[in-house]
């Protein structure tokens with residue numbers, strides 16, 4: 001029968017089938033709920049009787065024993081072996097106590113155990129209390145650990161946030177710095193290229209002048225004059241060929257370059273050691 005049985009249920013032990021009383025107690029030895037009248041019969045057999053309301057608060061496993069042969073054995077047959085510090089039933093005695101001599105009846109051994117000076121009980125109560133305190137301390141430690149973890153979590157989040165701000169600032173500065181440097185490089189190149197174009201234009205103008213001169217002489221002058229001029233222009237043109245070659249060598253094409261694209265991956269890899277979050 002379950003211990004949670006409603007107190008209004010009727011006693012199954014009452015002899016009269018018509019006149020059953022309401023159950024009020026629980027007998028551990030018989031594992032049944034009983035009425036106040038039937039209680040006396042169980043008491044007579046040294047059974048453990050407690051109010052129904054208390055039944056749920058008791059560990060049944062420690063109340064019964066030492067043997068399970070409740071039909072033929074009663075507490076009258078229980079003995080206490082001092083050598084082994086064990087209670088046993090003499091009717092179904094374990095062979096371990098066969099040669100034990102320091103043995104007394106359970107009644108003798110139990111005498112005074114409920115008195116407040118009983119070492120057995122006071123020591124047991126103390127040890128139960130201490131152990132429970134130790135367990136409660138473990139709970140406290142676990143809860144403290146949770147508080148610490150929460151603090152650590154926010155600390156690390158703040159650390160990551162600060163690092164990110166630092167990196168943002170650093171990258172902003174870097175972007176400005178690179179931008180300014182690019183502006184300066186471009187300005188240098190622009191000045192140089194303007195100078196180059198100016199120098200090239202001077203050569204072109206000089207060649208245009210020679211072209212015009214030759215054309216004017218062909219249309220307006222004598223063959224003799226044209227011949228002399230053509231020979232001079234020919235010499236100048238030859239000189240200009242070698243000037244052009246030096247120009248070609250001298251003029252270099254500028255090129256701005258930055259990191260190769262795979263460098264971005266390397267930068268990300270560098271940041272990856274930030275992912276090494278550990279739980280110990």
Ligand SMILES: [Zn+2]
Nearest residue numbers: 011014035038
């Ligand atoms: Zn009854």
Ligand SMILES: [Zn+2]
Nearest residue numbers: 027030042047
């Ligand atoms: Zn009983």
Ligand SMILES: [Zn+2]
Nearest residue numbers: 067073089092
């Ligand atoms: Zn027994």
Ligand SMILES: [Zn+2]
Nearest residue numbers: 081084097100
């Ligand atoms: Zn023994």
